[in-house]
Amino acid sequence: MLFSEELRAHAQPIMTAIHEHPFVRGIATGYVPREALIFYVEQDFQYLSEFIKIYATAITKLTDRTEIKFFANAIDFILNSEIHPHHVFCDVAGVQYEMLQHATPAPKAYLYESHMYRAADTGLLLNILAAFQACPWTYHEIANKQVQEKANNQANPFKGWIDFYAKTDDDSQTTVSDQIFDWIDRLASDATSLQREEAMQFFLKSCELEWQFWEQAFYQQDWKFKKTISSATLKHI
Numbered sequence: 634m635l636f637s638e639e640l641r642a643h644a645q646p647i648m649t650a651i652h653e654h655p656f657v658r659g660i661a662t663g664y665v666p667r668e669a670l671i672f673y674v675e676q677d678f679q680y681l682s683e684f685i686k687i688y689a690t691a692i693t694k695l696t697d698r699t700e701i702k703f704f705a706n707a708i709d710f711i712l713n714s715e716i717h718p719h720h721v722f723c724d725v726a727g728v729q730y731e732m733l734q735h736a737t738p739a740p741k742a743y744l745y746e747s748h749m750y751r752a753a754d755t756g757l758l759l760n761i762l763a764a765f766q767a768c769p770w771t772y773h774e775i776a777n778k779q780v781q782e783k784a785n786n787q788a789n790p791f792k793g794w795i796d797f798y799a800k801t802d803d804d805s806q807t808t809v810s811d812q813i814f815d816w817i818d819r820l821a822s823d824a825t826s827l828q829r830e831e832a833m834q835f836f837l838k839s840c841e842l843e844w845q846f847w848e849q850a851f852y853q854q855d856w857k858f859k860k861t862i863s864s865a866t867l868k869h870i
């Protein structure tokens with residue numbers, strides 16, 4: 634069994650819970666509460682900005698130009714393409730995207746970002762890719778399933794969001810997530826079983842954190858002492 638198949642098999646209960654999450658179901662049925670959409674975009678905007686920095690860290694581990702290009706493309710994708718699904722949510726919520734670009738990470742986003750940095754700190758590309766893969770993989774799975782359900786019909790205000798994440802790489806007909814699984818398999822074949830176990834942990838925790846990210850937005854879960862934390866300044870120190 635390929636390592637990527639093992640990853641997917643172990644993540645199945647989490648993936649099922651993501652498909653069934655009320656936020657994700659709401660995208661399919663065309664209704665998500667406005668507060669949830671706003672909280673999501675605020676958090677995702679800052680989360681993706683942090684992701685760019687994590688990709689940049691990954692680039693420092695590479696020498697092969699094709700591999701470097703992969704991460705450079707991923708950065709370009711976040712900066713120039715992934716703003717589109719955010720605009721879809723903003724349009725439905727009736728808010729200006731520019732208004733949602735100043736948030737600080739809520740607890741689960743903070744945890745997810747810290748988890749990614751922890752993977753990067755191991756210095757192993759296998760861990761970085763495994764931790765990162767939950768991101769494109771789960772979104773692609775969500776969108777594909779919703780396309781199969783014909784949720785991306787003209788009447789659905791989230792059609793643009795679903796179509797965006799269901800898209801494949803036009804030339805090769807493979808998705809970014811397929812390419813990453815291939816890359817993970819190549820690295821895993823040279824790894825020890827302990828290293829594979831560590832990568833598995835990074836992947837599964839990222840999958841759970843994807844579920845948590847939807848949950849956090851749906852219920853707008855923020856720091857309990859947000860005002861205290863965000864009003865603190867260093868002026869007395």
Ligand SMILES: Cc1ncc(CO)c(N)n1
Nearest residue numbers: 677680768769772843846
């Ligand atoms: C939290 C999260 N995971 C995955 C994606 C898809 O890239 C995203 N935009 N945000």
